[in-house]
Amino acid sequence: MILKNPSEEQADLDILVDLKHKKRIAILGSPGAGKTTFAKKLSELTHLPIYHIDDVNWMEQWKMIPPENLNKEIFEIANRSEWIIDGNYSQAAFDIRIARADLIIMLDYSTLTCLYQAIKRAIQQWFGQKELLPEKIKASKKKYRPGFKLSFALFRYIWNFQRDSRPMVLEKLSVCSVPVLIFNNSRDAEKFLANADI
Numbered sequence: 001m002i003l004k005n006p007s008e009e010q011a012d013l014d015i016l017v018d019l020k021h022k023k024r025i026a027i028l029g030s031p032g033a034g035k036t037t038f039a040k041k042l043s044e045l046t047h048l049p050i051y052h053i054d055d056v057n058w059m060e061q062w063k064m065i066p067p068e069n070l071n072k073e074i075f076e077i078a079n080r081s082e083w084i085i086d087g088n089y090s091q092a093a094f095d096i097r098i099a100r101a102d103l104i105i106m107l108d109y110s111t112l113t114c115l116y117q118a119i120k121r122a123i124q125q126w127f128g129q130k131e132l133l134p135e136k137i138k139a140s141k142k143k144y145r146p147g148f149k150l151s152f153a154l155f156r157y158i159w160n161f162q163r164d165s166r167p168m169v170l171e172k173l174s175v176c177s178v179p180v181l182i183f184n185n186s187r188d189a190e191k192f193l194a195n196a197d198i
Contacts, residue, residue, distance in 0.1 A: 019046055019196050022103045024078075027086040028169055029107035030161040031154055032114030032121070034186060038107060039086035041193050046084070051077050053087025058134035062150055067091050088165065098172055104180045106173065107189060108166070114158045122151045 025042065027035045036052055043050040056073050057065055065073075074093040077083060078100045085097055098104065125133060173180045183189040 019103075022046070023048065023082045024101045025084045025103045025105065026097045026101040027084065027105050027107070028088050028173075029109065030088070030111075030114045030165070031158050032116070032118030033107035033109045034117060034189075035086040035088075035107055038105075038189055038193075039084050042105075043084050045193065045196055048082050048084045049080075050084045050086070052134070053085065053089045053092050055135040057087075057089065057092070059136050062137065088169070090165070090168065095172070098176060102178050104173060104176060104178060106169065106180065106182045107186075108182050108184050109186070111159060111162055113185075114161070115155060118154060118158055122154075 025046075025048065027039050027042075029035050036054070039050050039052070042048075051074075053070075053074060057070055059065055064070075070089070070092050074085070074089075075096055077085060078093055078096045088094075173182075181192070183192065
């Protein structure tokens with residue numbers, strides 16, 4: 001069952017989403033939606049181990065792991081008994097993540113919101129805020145600032161996300177047998193965290 005703007009359906013939400021009994025939570029959405037930040041807060045509430053797909057995908061100097069290796073590593077994580085996995089990445093064991101999850105949360109924010117947050121993050125990275133970087137890049141003493149070409153490709157992906165990626169995600173979510181929460185803004189997402197019964 002998909003609940004859109006779930007704060008408006010609090011009675012249904014309380015019945016369907018008992019976080020105390022959720023052990024595998026998938027967090028989806030466009031880059032720039034704030035999936036990593038949301039996942040960290042949810043992990044603090046639930047004490048579930050958290051896995052950021054960006055941390056698996058990005059190696060030193062902004063080199064990407066081969067797609068088959070990324071798929072294999074996320075597949076192995078998804079088959080564990082407990083996790084929060086954040087990231088869209090259709091090539092990263094997407095179907096198994098959705099199949100194994102017992103709760104799916106999508107941050108379905110506007111293109112402008114995601115672009116603004118992604119540009120803000122890129123500027124912060126350029127000015128040396130390493131805590132915003134994927135783990136392997138953060139730990140490296142080599143190049144850690146994303147290049148212009150990489151940043152532009154990310155911004156273009158976000159610009160086209162609503163047209164190119166979102167329909168596929170929503171189609172797959174429409175046939176899920178577990179609760180799917182779709183938040184259209186950060187206010188409702190934060191309200192969900194604040195009201196969560198753990």
